[in-house]
Amino acid sequence: MDTDMETAESIQADVFVPTKLLRDKIRQFSQRHREELRAKSKDALRFGLGEIHAQVEELNNITVKDVLGLVKRIKRRKHASVEEMYRFSHAFLQSIDNIKIFAKEPGALQIIIKELTGIDSERQIGAVECLCNLSLGEAPVCEKIANLAGSYLVTYLDSLDERLKRTSLWTIANIMATSAKAALVVVQMEIVSKLWNLYIDDSGDKDLTSDFREDAAVCLQLLVVQNRQVLRMEDLNFIKCNMCLKKRDGIGAEYHLQLLFHGEAINPKRELNMEESIYLIDYILENLCTIDGFTSISNRLRLLYGIRLLANILACQPHALNVLLQHIKEVFNTNVEDMFNKMFAYRSQRLTMELIYLLRQLLSLQENETQPILTLENLRIANMDSCMT
Structure with missing residues (x-):
């Protein structure tokens, strides 16, 4: 990791x-x-x-x-x-x-x-x-x-x-x-479990005026990002064990990957099972393949943390590569190169740095594959000096 x-x-x-x-x-x-x-x-x-x-x-x-x-x-x-x-x-x-x-x-x-x-x-x-x-x-x-x-x-x-x-x-x-x-x-x-249960509850309507999910997400963000040192192991384990219950289109879903990243849900000491791996890969790819634009905080949360988590998944669980490639091809009808180029086109220096880190993981795993995952010559990486922050 x-x-x-x-x-x-x-x-x-x-x-x-x-x-x-x-x-x-x-x-x-x-x-x-x-x-x-x-x-x-x-x-x-x-x-x-x-x-x-x-x-x-x-x-x-x-x-x-x-x-x-x-x-x-x-x-x-x-x-x-x-x-x-x-x-x-x-x-x-x-x-x-x-x-x-x-x-x-x-x-x-x-x-x-x-x-x-x-x-x-x-x-x-x-x-x-x-x-x-x-x-x-x-x-x-x-x-x-x-x-x-x-x-x-x-x-x-x-x-x-x-x-x-x-x-x-x-x-x-x-x-x-x-x-x-x-x-x-x-x-x-014991507030973490209460906040998490409020956050993942997607059973109600989507009326923001009477909703608690985004407020619960902000509270969780303040804990896992700003006050990470106060969380106990049982709090982090609770988040990991219940992470698959959050829907990608639910209210506050843009915070989900950030909470998982800073909550260390992807950690060599806490191995992902197959259900968790598939859930995360599908959740992340849905963001990467369907979101257009990088200007809003919501899109940045989804894309930046999606790429970082995907890289960490591959670093911790190399066997997840086959699941990733299969989903890219069969579920989202695209390929790794097109997915990368779509995000390179946003010309964000920070996003490009994350993509390059993910690229390093893929190239490292490619050495053990019979078929190439991607060809570097096909990637349109923007000049970092011309990128926005």
């Missing part, structure tokens, strides 16, 4: 989904929720619109002083109402200073977490949304959330309430993106 970390890191830098995208998603969801509440208020109350407008403006301008006032109020009662948690949520979105001042107040976080312990779903949702926006803070804040509320967040991944489940996923993603210590805490709560 190849150990060229520089190349692996270059792929990672090229296709790692920035956590800013997830955080923007949280903000957009909160903004939509606020607009929905405003619309409902107007529908229910055809009078007093000026008062409603003033309340909305107040939510958009919560200061540190306001946060301190809210903290003082909930500490006095040892309880936070849904409205107070809603105000905290907006305060944390608006300013990192609001997050910092709340985190410094002894006992304030514990009061929010206390609202998770009851059976009132509205209070639970209010508390989790509060924690989600609080997790936009720095590492110490995220570590406190993981330690004090991690077990609740992991449990809510099994919830039937979509809003509770989605917000818990976002909170978990935030704390893992911010702190390796927080990531370790939730990993020890």
